Structures are given as structure tokens and as C-alpha cells.
Amino acid sequence: MGVIEIFIQVIPYLAVFAILGYIAKLQQNRAKKREEEQKKGIIRTHYIIKTEKILTIFFIVGGFLFGGATVASAIQQDDLFPPLVFSIFFAISLIGSLNMIMWKLEVNGDEITWRSTFGKKRTFQFEDITYCERKKGSMRVYVNGEKLFTIDSNIDKKEFMEDIKRRRIPVKSYWVNKHK
Missing domain, CATH: 1.20.5 (Single alpha-helices involved in coiled-coils or other helix-helix interfaces)
Structure with missing residues (x-):
């Protein structure tokens, strides 16, 4: 070699x-x-939390590669297994790309605007947050006891967590509460 x-x-x-x-x-x-x-x-009062752009590009490129591999394997193969496997990875890349492009958390003073993967927008105040729950590096945010959104572990959430700490919003551990 x-x-x-x-x-x-x-x-x-x-x-x-x-x-x-x-x-x-x-x-x-x-x-x-x-x-x-x-x-x-x-103390910054306005900031936006989003996924890293390089990860978004990575998922988009993966979507194109897996989409092309799905089509190519469907044309060349008599067997259904390879196109099926490639199409599963294509769907994961497509959903991941959509999530990384659309999901956004914008903090402007006490007002928080959250946009979901599918474009649903909700605006609320820090005082509306009942508590947060930490699970494997990600943070779940609850409003009136109902989970509103999750900030994944691959997203820089340091500023948001500083705001949570400054406002004395309780942060619970998922595993401690689950195993009591």
C-alpha cells in the first residue's frame, strides 16, 4: 500500500x-x-443562541451525499436494502439540517423568543420559567411545569445559564429526580 x-x-x-x-x-x-x-x-441583555454554522453545513452536505447515494443505489441495485439504509441516513440528515437552520433562542432583556424546528414561535419572560432540568449536557426549560424547549449539549448556552443563575431559577438534575 x-x-x-x-x-x-x-x-x-x-x-x-x-x-x-x-x-x-x-x-x-x-x-x-x-x-x-x-x-x-x-451584562449583555440581547443575544441569540443557535447551532454552530459549521455543523449545519456538515448536515446539509451529508444530506446531499446520502440523497445522491440513495438515488444511485436505487438505480444500480436490485436489492432494496442499500437504498433503504441510505434513505434512512438521508432522512436523518434532512431533519438535522432543518433543526439546525430553524431552531433559535433569542433573549432580549427579560423577553425570550423561541423558534422551534418547524418554525413555531413562542415568546415568554424569564419569570414564566418554572424550572430547568439538566440531562447529559443538555438543558430542558419548563414553563408552568410544561417542557417548552431543550437546548442541546452541542449548543453554547453559557450566557443563557448565567441569566438563569442570576434570576435564581431552579436547575434540577434529571437523573437525581428520576431515581428517587
């Missing part, structure tokens, strides 16, 4: 590490900026 063949096999792993490194660097820069603002006593 030649050096070129080994290099070709390693390229996907290098691409994944580069993307993850880029995301980590972005989050570090944001954290550093927030830390500097906190040292100066600046």
Missing part, C-alpha cells in the same frame, strides 16, 4: 478533527470575550 492510498484513507478523519477543532476554537473565543465582558461588568 502506497503513501497516497494511506493518505486518502486518513483524509476523512483529518477533516472531522479539523471541523471539531474549529468549533472548539470558536467556543473558546466566545468564552474569552464573555469573560472579558464580565470583568468589565458588562
Whole structure:
């Protein structure tokens, strides 16, 4: 096996590490900026929480690749299994892309505007939040005891959690409550 063949096999792993490194660097820069603002006593009253753009692009590219693989395998195969597997991955990529493009949480002072994956918008105040629940790095937010939305673990939610802490909104652990 030649050096070129080994290099070709390693390229996907290098691409994944580069993307993850880029995301980590972005989050570090944001954290550093927030830390500097906190040292100066600046409390941001308007911010938007969204999924990282690079992850969105990753899911969109995956959707195109799996969509093409589904069509190509359906044309070339007599067997139904390969197109079915590719179509499942295509559907996951499509739903993931839609979620990453549409989902948004905007905080403007005490007002919170949340837009779901399917475009449903709800506006409420911090005082409406009954409690939050932490589960595996993600945060579930409850309004009047009803789960309103979840901020996934791959989304930088540090500013939102600082607001939750500053307003003394209770944060419970899902696993502690589940196993009592």
C-alpha cells in the first residue's frame, strides 16, 4: 500500500478533527470575550443562541451525499436494502439540517423568543420559567411545569445559564429526580 492510498484513507478523519477543532476554537473565543465582558461588568441583555454554522453545513452536505447515494443505489441495485439504509441516513440528515437552520433562542432583556424546528414561535419572560432540568449536557426549560424547549449539549448556552443563575431559577438534575 502506497503513501497516497494511506493518505486518502486518513483524509476523512483529518477533516472531522479539523471541523471539531474549529468549533472548539470558536467556543473558546466566545468564552474569552464573555469573560472579558464580565470583568468589565458588562451584562449583555440581547443575544441569540443557535447551532454552530459549521455543523449545519456538515448536515446539509451529508444530506446531499446520502440523497445522491440513495438515488444511485436505487438505480444500480436490485436489492432494496442499500437504498433503504441510505434513505434512512438521508432522512436523518434532512431533519438535522432543518433543526439546525430553524431552531433559535433569542433573549432580549427579560423577553425570550423561541423558534422551534418547524418554525413555531413562542415568546415568554424569564419569570414564566418554572424550572430547568439538566440531562447529559443538555438543558430542558419548563414553563408552568410544561417542557417548552431543550437546548442541546452541542449548543453554547453559557450566557443563557448565567441569566438563569442570576434570576435564581431552579436547575434540577434529571437523573437525581428520576431515581428517587
